[in-house]
Amino acid sequence: MGIISTVATAVLAAEHxxxxxxxxxxxxxxxxxxxxxxxxxxxxxxxxxxxxxxxxNGFLAAGLAWSLAHPESEVARQLQLFFTGCVFVAGLYGGATAHKKILFIQGLPGALSLAAVALGL
Known part of the structure; x- marks a missing residue:
């Protein structure tokens, strides 16, 4: 795991x-x-x-924390991809159905974290 994806995932877990x-x-x-x-x-x-x-939201935070703590790097990466993807989709759905600010509060951090993990940053 790269430092950027690790920090982004940790921040996302703290936010949730x-x-x-x-x-x-x-x-x-x-x-x-x-x-x-x-x-x-x-x-x-x-x-x-x-x-x-x-x-x-607590389940999302727990999953993100699990992805950071998992001892096998490939499993940890797969967990990060799944849980950051869940956050991103939740942000898109919340922005479309509840309030546009959810796109920025939840969707954008989820997208940035997902991208960092996917790119191995």
Whole structure:
């Protein structure tokens, strides 16, 4: 694994850990509501949905971390390709169906990480 792909994957894992915390534990707090531009009422109504979505972001973070920790380099690379690809696709879908900023917050980092891994950087 190259240094750029390793750093990019680690940053992506950290980002998804943060998103998981926001969605699972901070959704109804001022910080969570500000991050997702929510009213207190809407945040309260949707907190169980957000927690579920947060869990999936946690799975992405765990997979990305696993790809960094795997002792066999080719398996680690395959894991990185899969999980960075998942993040990229999730960013595209979120940008198309929810809010355009998701393209930049999730899709772009996913695409850059995926490219770095694919190119062996």
């Amino acid at each position: 850990t943060y998103i998981m915390v926001l969605e699972m534990f901070l959704w109804t707090t001022p910080r969570g509501r500000k991050a997702f531009r929510l009213t207190p009422e809407f945040a309260e109504q949707t907190k169980s949905l957000a927690a579920n979505q947060g869990l999936y």
